[in-house]
Structures are given as C-alpha cells and as structure tokens.
Amino acid sequence: MISHKIVPNVSVDCVIFGFDFEKLNVLLVDRELKDEKTGKVLINDHTLTGYHIYEDEDLDAAAYRILKELTGLDNLFLEQFAAFGQIDRVSSEKDQLWLKHINKEFADRIITVGYLALIDNTRVTLKLSGKNVQWYPVNEVKDMEMAFDHKHIVYKALEALQKKVKVEPIAFELLPDYFTLSQLQKLYEALLGASFDKRNFRKKISQMHYVIPLKKKQKGVPHKPAQYYLFSREVYEKTKKNRISFIV
Amino acid sequence: MISHKIVPNVSVDCVIFGFDFEKLNVLLVDRELKDEKTGKVLINDHTLTGYHIYEDEDLDAAAYRILKELTGLDNLFLEQFAAFGQIDRVSSEKDQLWLKHINKEFADRIITVGYLALIDNTRVTLKLSGKNVQWYPVNEVKDMEMAFDHKHIVYKALEALQKKVKVEPIAFELLPDYFTLSQLQKLYEALLGASFDKRNFRKKISQMHYVIPLKKKQKGVPHKPAQYYLFSREVYEKTKKNRISFIV
DNA sequence: GATAGATAGTGTATAAGTTACACTTAATTT
DNA sequence: AAATTAAGTGTAACTTATACACTATCTATC
Numbered sequence: 157m158i159s160h161k162i163v164p165n166v167s168v169d170c171v172i173f174g175f176d177f178e179k180l181n182v183l184l185v186d187r188e189l190k191d192e193k194t195g196k197v198l199i200n201d202h203t204l205t206g207y208h209i210y211e212d213e214d215l216d217a218a219a220y221r222i223l224k225e226l227t228g229l230d231n232l233f234l235e236q237f238a239a240f241g242q243i244d245r246v247s248s249e250k251d252q253l254w255l256k257h258i259n260k261e262f263a264d265r266i267i268t269v270g271y272l273a274l275i276d277n278t279r280v281t282l283k284l285s286g287k288n289v290q291w292y293p294v295n296e297v298k299d300m301e302m303a304f305d306h307k308h309i310v311y312k313a314l315e316a317l318q319k320k321v322k323v324e325p326i327a328f329e330l331l332p333d334y335f336t337l338s339q340l341q342k343l344y345e346a347l348l349g350a351s352f353d354k355r356n357f358r359k360k361i362s363q364m365h366y367v368i369p370l371k372k373k374q375k376g377v378p379h380k381p382a383q384y385y386l387f388s389r390e391v392y393e394k395t396k397k398n399r400i401s402f403i404v
Numbered sequence: 405m406i407s408h409k410i411v412p413n414v415s416v417d418c419v420i421f422g423f424d425f426e427k428l429n430v431l432l433v434d435r436e437l438k439d440e441k442t443g444k445v446l447i448n449d450h451t452l453t454g455y456h457i458y459e460d461e462d463l464d465a466a467a468y469r470i471l472k473e474l475t476g477l478d479n480l481f482l483e484q485f486a487a488f489g490q491i492d493r494v495s496s497e498k499d500q501l502w503l504k505h506i507n508k509e510f511a512d513r514i515i516t517v518g519y520l521a522l523i524d525n526t527r528v529t530l531k532l533s534g535k536n537v538q539w540y541p542v543n544e545v546k547d548m549e550m551a552f553d554h555k556h557i558v559y560k561a562l563e564a565l566q567k568k569v570k571v572e573p574i575a576f577e578l579l580p581d582y583f584t585l586s587q588l589q590k591l592y593e594a595l596l597g598a599s600f601d602k603r604n605f606r607k608k609i610s611q612m613h614y615v616i617p618l619k620k621k622q623k624g625v626p627h628k629p630a631q632y633y634l635f636s637r638e639v640y641e642k643t644k645k646n647r648i649s650f651i652v
Numbered sequence: 653g654a655t656a657g658a659t660a661g662t663g664t665a666t667a668a669g670t671t672a673c674a675c676t677t678a679a680t681t682t
Numbered sequence: 683a684a685a686t687t688a689a690g691t692g693t694a695a696c697t698t699a700t701a702c703a704c705t706a707t708c709t710a711t712c
Contacts, residue, residue: 165413166489166515211513215489239487239517241414241463265459267414267515269487323571338660355662356700363698378709379659586689603691604671611669626680627688 162208167268168219169206169306170234171313172226174277174291175330177339180346181277181291182310183226187303188288189257199250201301204309205289206268219271228283233274233329237316238309241267245305254303272313274329321347325366328387334372336382337361366391410456415516416467417454417554418482419561420474422525422539423578425587428594429525429539430558431474435551436536437505447498449549452557453537454516467519476531481522481577485564486557489515493553502551520561522577569595573614576635582620584630585609614640 172183189199205226209218219234245266246255277291284290292300297310321327327343328335341357344350361367366388374381420431437447453474457466467482493514494503525539532538540548545558569575575591576583589605592598609615614636622629 163413163513163515165411209489209515212491214491215487215515236487239463239484241457241517243460243462265411267411267457267463267517269489269515319571323567336660353701354660355702358661360699374660374708376709377659378657380661380707382660584689601672602689603673606690607670607692622679622689624680625688626686628678628690630689 161211163211164208164264165266166215167206167208167266168215168222168271169204169240169268169309170219170222170226170271170273171204171237171310172223172273172275173294173313173317173330174275174280175343175346176277176291177342178346180294180330182294182297183280183289184292184300184302186288186290187254189254199254201250201303202292202306203303204306215269219269219273223273226287226289227275227280229275229279233272233326235272236269237272238270238312239267240270240305240309240312242305248304251304268309270309270313272316274317274326276330276332278332318348325364325387325389325392331387334370334384334386336374336384338382340367340385364392365395409459411459412456412512413514414463415454415456415514416463416470416519417452417488417516417557418467418470418474418519418521419452419485419558420471420521420523421542421561421565421578422523422528423591423594424525424539425590426594428542428578430542430545431528431537432540432548432550434536434538435502437502447502449498449551450540450554451551452554463517467517467521471519471521474535474537475523475528477523477528481520481574483520484517485520486518486560487515488518488553488557488560490553496552499552516557518557518561520564522565522574524578524580526580566596573612573635573637573640579635582618582632582634584622584632586630588615588633612640613643614638 174181174183183205184202185205187199187201187203188197190197205222207218207222209215213221215236216234219236223232223234224230243265245268246252294310294314297307300307302310321344327340327347330343330347331339337358340361341352341354344357345352368386368388368391370384370386372384374384422429422431431453432450433453435447435449435451436445438445453470455466455470457463461469463484464482467484471480471482472478491513493516494500542558542562545555548555550558569592575588575595578591578595579587585606588609589600589602592605593600616634616636616639618632618634620632622632
C-alpha cells in the first residue's frame with residue numbers, strides 16, 4: 157500500500173507519444189481556469205500529465221502510476237529521458253495564478269523527471285472520452301500555449317525519441333501488434349521528418365529478421381491488401397549485433 | 405550570490421571520467437569512518453562527488469559547482485545522464501551509520517541527478533594532492549565497495565558514455581588539446597572495450613575533417629615520433645551530417 | 653461487369669563504405 | 683652499429699547503400 161505523503165520537491169512528467177498511422181501525436185491535458193465571478197477565461201492552455209512522487213514510491217513506479225491512471229493501460233514502453241530543474245520553471249503569471257488556484261500559496265522548487273512513453277494511438281482513444289486529455293499532433297505543439305516548461309520538455313522528449321529510434325527498435329511500440337510495412341515506413345517518416353525510398357526501406361527491413369511476416373493480410377481495403385508483420389523482441393535480442401557505427 | 409539553503413530532496417552526483425593514455429578512470433572520494441573510542445575502521449569505501457542543490461541554483465549549476473570545487477577546473481564537458489530515485493538508495497548499515505555520523509538522524513528521500521563529466525586525466529592529477537579524492541580504473545569499480553547506489557550510478561554513466569561516444573565526438577574531451585592518433589585509438593579501445601585495426605581506424609579518422617593534423621610532432625620518445633592532431637568542434641558542427649543509421 | 657483509383661509489392665546496376673592484412677620508417681637505448 | 687619501439691602507409695575483396703519504374707490486387711463507381 158502506498159502512502160499518499162508526497163516528496164515535496166520532486167515530480168515526474170510523462171510525455172506520451174502516439175501514432176495514428178498518419179502522424180505523431182502527444183497526449184496533453186487541457187488546462188482551463190475561469191474567473192469565478194465574471195466567467196472570463198484566465199487560463200486556457202496545456203500541460204503534460206505529471207504528479208509528485210510518493211514518499212515510498214520509486215520514480216519509475218510514479219510514472220507508471222500516472223500512465224495507468226490516464227490510459228488504463230499497463231505494460232507500455234516507458235523510460236526516463238531527462239530531469240528538469242531550472243529555477244524559473246514556474247515563472248509565468250498564468251502558472252502563478254494556477255498554483256494559487258490549486259491552493260499552493262507559493263511554488264516550491266520542484267525538480268521534475270521526464271518520462272517518455274510510447275503507445276499505439278488507437279488503443280487509448282476510447283479510454284480518454286470524457287476526460288480533459290487529448291491527442292495533439294506533435295507538429296502543432298510549437299504553436300500551442302503550454303504550462304510551466306512543458307513545451308521545452310516535449311521538445312527534449314522528441315529529441316530523445318528521435319535519437320533512440322535510430323539506434324534501437326522501439327518504434328514498434330507505437331504500432332499495434334500487427335502492422336504493414338507501409339505503416340512502419342510512415343511511422344519512421346513521421347518520427348524523423350524524413351522520407352524514404354519504398355524499395356530500399358523494405359530491403360532494409362527484410363534484413364531485420366525480427367520483423368516477421370504473418371500469413372494475415374489486410375481486408376476490406378480499396379486496393380491490393382498489404383501483408384501484416386510482427387516485431388519479435390525475442391528474435392531481436394538473440395540476433396542483435398553491437399555495431400560501433402561512429403568509430404570503426 | 406547563492407543562498408546556502410538546500411532543496412531537501414534533490415542532489416546531484418558527478419561521475420567524472422578521465423583517461424591517462426592507458427585506461428579509463430573514474431574520480432572517487434574515499435569515505436572512511438573510525439570508531440572514536442576503539443579506532444576500529446567502521447567504514448572504508450568510496451562515494452561519488454555529489455551534493456544537494458541550493459534553492460536558487462539550477463541543476464546544471466550545482467553540478468558545475470561541485471566539479472569546480474573538486475578539480476579547480478572550468479569548462480569541462482558535463483552532461484546530465486539520468487536521475488536515480490529508488491526508495492532503497494540508502495539502505496545499507498554502513499550508509500545509515502554514515503548519515504548518523506554527518507548528523508542526519510534519518511535519511512530523507514533523496515532523488516539524485518547523475519551528471520557525466522569528461523576530463524583529460526593529466527590536467528587534474530596535481531590539483532588532487534592532499535584531498536581524499538583519487539582516480540580509480542573503471543575496470544576495478546566492480547570489485548570496490550561503494551556507498552549508497554553509487555556503483556549502480558557509475559555503471560549507468562559508463563553505459564551512457566559508451567552509447568554517446570558512438571554517435572558524437574565527445575571522446576576528444578578525454579584527451580589534451582593535442583593528441584596522436586594512437587592515443588585516440590587507445591582511448592576508443594578503452595571506452596568501448598574493443599580493439600581496432602590500425603590502418604582502418606586511421607582511414608576512418610582521416611575522413612573526419614574535424615580531426616586536424618598539426619605541424620607538431622612528439623619529442624623525446626624512443627621510437628618514430630607521432631604527429632599531433634587537434635579536434636575542431638567548429639569544423640565538426642559545420643560538416644556534420646544527420647545520419648540515420650539504424651533505419652535507412 | 654468493366655473501368656478507375658488506390659496502395660502493395662518487386663530487381664538491378666552503380667557507388668560508397670567496410671574489412672582483412674604486412675612491411676618500412678624514425679626515433680631512443682644498449 | 684644493432685636492437686627496440688611505436689608510427690605510418692595501400693590494396694583487393696566484400697558488403698552495404700543508393701537511385702530508379704513498373705505490375706499486381708483489391709474496392710468503388712458507373
């Protein structure tokens with residue numbers, strides 16, 4: 157049983173990425189505050205999903221807890237990517253106003269640990285209904301208003317994801333269990349903001365023996381149905397080589 | 405001016421790596437505690453160099469402060485690599501004893517942010533004299549007794565370093581301004597625990613136009629003197645390509 | 653039921669990069 | 683003068699990356 161006594165100076169924030177077969181999205185909370193008397197909108201922006209950690213709770217566990225509360229899902233890819241501790245993290249007028257609203261008279265110094273979560277977009281869409289949480293295209297984040305240093309955290313998460321995706325097969329976490337090669341290619345293109353030659357991409361994938369073709373095919377699509385593939389982490393772990401690419 | 409009021413639940417720990425042209429080393433503090441009456445050695449192990457952050461101090465600034473205090477050096481490579489927040493970070497008898505010794509009646513929950521520092525070994529050796537801080541070969545860490553979760557933190561730092569070194573030219577931070585290609589090769593071999601073919605290694609380096617030969621040569625060595633080279637970050641930044649190695 | 657529209661799926665030639673491998677050179681020490 | 687030590691150099695075989703265009707198979711529409 158977890159005590160609900162929080163560690164005052166530490167929080168975790170989850171940057172949850174999803175892919176809808178078209179573009180990369182990020183899950184954000186809509187933050188709104190209206191003046192009680194006039195009804196005037198004082199704050200209308202977005203935050204990441206985060207919270208304090210409990211006294212008797214590991215950092216990772218706190219991130220898992222938040223993720224579970226939000227999506228109802230377990231066993232998601234979740235990994236720490238950075239800690240954020242600038243002194244001016246909570247400095248804007250809106251943020252100060254918000255803290256007052258939630259009964260924090262003044263802001264403690266809070267260091268937050270950023271977690272990166274990857275999820276097949278289509279798995280959570282239903283669970284979100286009714287909550288003030290939505291998918292937003294990553295590309296639009298730059299034009300959105302965000303609380304605290306959360307925009308910065310999203311950028312850093314994206315950077316970390318792009319780096320990691322080039323070196324480890326974690327992109328598959330953003331796809332359902334079965335996927336087509338075109339979906340996989342679109343995913344990499346969305347992740348890296350690049351575009352690849354179809355034949356060369358497929359040649360490359362076919363060398364990865366842990367991307368395994370299934371007997372299943374698409375159904376009901378108005379074109380030649382694509383074959384489904386599966387990512388096998390087991391095969392990956394068995395066959396992975398420790399390439400040293402930058403040097404020799 | 406920095407207040408000396410600390411943030412109670414947060415610290416930074418620096419894992420400082422150095423290279424002595426032979427092997428990779430890490431800078432550790434010798435921790436010793438003797439029984440006041442009997443003189444019996446109660447604790448004799450090693451810790452990382454770390455400390456709490458101050459209320460009005462950025463995380464990075466705290467790490468820089470610690471590094472400066474310890475080595476007297478500025479402008480070192482320093483980068484966050486992970487945060488550590490396991491609940492049982494401070495659980496051993498020795499650690500409890502130590503906390504009592506330094507007048508902490510009980511251990512607060514402390515989340516520490518790990519920083520990775522790289523330094524040319526030879527630059528600091530002198531500055532250390534008299535302090536209870538020493539270079540230890542990284543390979544020997546596994547057999548050493550270490551405080552708290554510091555051994556784990558060293559391992560994670562090394563992992564992060566090995567990953568990063570394959571993708572970015574940060575290894576040069578471990579060498580003096582001028583270095584020979586053999587030194588560079590030894591460094592990569594020490595970092596990655598691998599060994600490379602001399603000719604192929606040099607061919608690779610010669611393609612990196614940011615590793616620039618100087619007119620200087622070694623002197624007083626009992627063999628053919630080697631040419632000195634220089635790493636130019638400027639040239640690197642200008643010419644770097646965004647390779648996508650894992651996928652296409 | 654024929655046709656249009658949409659995406660899936662496939663091969664080859666050239667260029668670039670990686671690998672494996674052994675001897676000569678230039679300094680100091682004996 | 684000879685021995686010792688590490689520096690410095692080229693090539694051929696193999697592997698990987700790149701550029702590029704058409705056919706196949708399904709649904710929807712007329």
